[in-house]
Amino acid sequence: MAKIDLHTHSNCSDGTSSVRDILFEAKKAQLELFSLTDHDSVEGIQKAIELSEKLDIPFIPGVEITTHEHEHTHILGYNIDPKNKNLLNLLKKNREDRILRVKKCIAQLVQVGINITEQQVFDRVKISASRAHIADVLKINKVVANRGEGFRNYLMPGKAGYVSPIGATLKKSIYTIKEAGGIAVMAHPGLIKEHWNFPVWKEMGLDGVEVYYPSHSATMKQDLLDLCKKYNLQVFAGSDYHGPKAGRVSKMGMNISDTHLEKLKNLLQ
Ligand SMILES: [Zn+2]
Ligand SMILES: [Zn+2]
Numbered sequence: 729m730a731k732i733d734l735h736t737h738s739n740c741s742d743g744t745s746s747v748r749d750i751l752f753e754a755k756k757a758q759l760e761l762f763s764l765t766d767h768d769s770v771e772g773i774q775k776a777i778e779l780s781e782k783l784d785i786p787f788i789p790g791v792e793i794t795t796h797e798h799e800h801t802h803i804l805g806y807n808i809d810p811k812n813k814n815l816l817n818l819l820k821k822n823r824e825d826r827i828l829r830v831k832k833c834i835a836q837l838v839q840v841g842i843n844i845t846e847q848q849v850f851d852r853v854k855i856s857a858s859r860a861h862i863a864d865v866l867k868i869n870k871v872v873a874n875r876g877e878g879f880r881n882y883l884m885p886g887k888a889g890y891v892s893p894i895g896a897t898l899k900k901s902i903y904t905i906k907e908a909g910g911i912a913v914m915a916h917p918g919l920i921k922e923h924w925n926f927p928v929w930k931e932m933g934l935d936g937v938e939v940y941y942p943s944h945s946a947t948m949k950q951d952l953l954d955l956c957k958k959y960n961l962q963v964f965a966g967s968d969y970h971g972p973k974a975g976r977v978s979k980m981g982m983n984i985s986d987t988h989l990e991k992l993k994n995l996l997q
Pocket of ligand 1 (some may be wrong): 800802806915916
């Protein structure tokens with residue numbers, strides 16, 4: 729067994745830890761592979777590379793691209809060239825769309841009498857705006873007790889502050905990662921089970937699947953392992969760590985077999 733984490737977020741997107749802190753947390757977790765995969769941003773990559781060299785952490789540059797297809801169709805990209813023009817353009821467009829979405833969410837909340845302002849939310853955004861920043865302000869303004877409650881009560885489908893997701897198409901996201909020299913991986917497929925279309929995704933250029941993810945049941949993991957075998961897709965693992973105070977998994981790291989680790993090392997290092 730080996731412990732790795734190929735899916736984490738810093739405060740460049742909606743994580744609560746700085747890039748520096750997240751690298752120290754990765755060091756503490758003694759990971760055999762580690763990646764920072766902020767939403768629609770590669771801003772933290774350079775610093776992460778520098779620190780990982782100092783701290784001797786096996787770091788893989790990463791990103792998580794938002795698509796507008798269904799609520800949670802996100803594509804992880806590894807070993808992307810963080811200076812690739814087309815990739816940077818896609819990420820920039822996604823971040824602009826994120827701002828529009830967050831503004832719409834806030835307007836809808838104000839409409840139903842919730843105490844929140846755009847200024848309060850955007851003061852908290854470093855690079856990539858998200859609903860998590862709205863949820864944090866709802867907490868600060870004592871509308872909710874924590875980020876999770878902010879999502880559940882105000883920002884999920886059917887709730888007052890909900891606005892449909894933004895982002896590129898799935899096809900363009902995969903294509904752009906590949907074009908930037910990267911490896912394209914379907915993030916948390918368990919969250920979009922009713923939309924699975926592995927043969928089509930494979931055809932689009934998908935390289936792997938995040939099989940090991942905190943909310944995936946044993947059955948889900950087995951189904952995904954079978955599909956990976958069938959469509960010749962690589963097995964990935966990530967915790968979607970957002971920092972110790974984000975109200976999600978509080979520790980980094982997912983267990984994988986030594987065989988899967990070897991394959992990932994061959995692919996990524
Ligand atoms: Zn995601
Ligand atoms: Zn994520």
